[in-house]
Amino acid sequence: MQNFQQNLAKLEAADTQVLGVSMDSPFSNKAWAEQINVTFPLLSDLGGEITRKYGLYDEKRKIGRRVNFLIDKDGKIVDMQIDSDAVDPTHLVTVCENRKHKG
């Protein structure tokens, strides 16, 4: 999430709302957001219902996968970054900036 925070100004300039999601409690997320100065919302999927709904729950390792989805104004997925590719959001930033230019 630190990498998203670093790119937040660029994403906001491209009319993009960043939302983080994990299977942590809101309390953990709050403590972490304060520690690393994350200013966008961190959402709590305690129990993993949404992680499963998105097909990201790894049954074997009992954890969620790291995935970034770019969702357009109509709610459609227009891009995604999966697992290790999701650590660096630079690609999504570029896509958002290009989409904004296209209008």
Add this chain to the structure above:
Amino acid sequence: MRQTAVLLLLSVLALAAPRAGTNLWAQGDKKEAPPPLALKVGDMAPDFTMLNTKMQQVSLKDFRGKTVALAFYIFAFTPG
């Protein structure tokens, strides 16, 4: 001439065979590739309602009309 070509081909195959064998073993040792996602580009993102850190409910549909970067991370207090 033709015999030479056949011999050449055979020797090339003989050289390649152990390598192929090694690769096959290597493949067996390799970690399982992560399964592809069920969701694809072009699909509608499933709606959700979750609590933010202020204990407020946040839904995907609250952001209709705006582009959303939805970042699933593994756990709080982990890097990335």
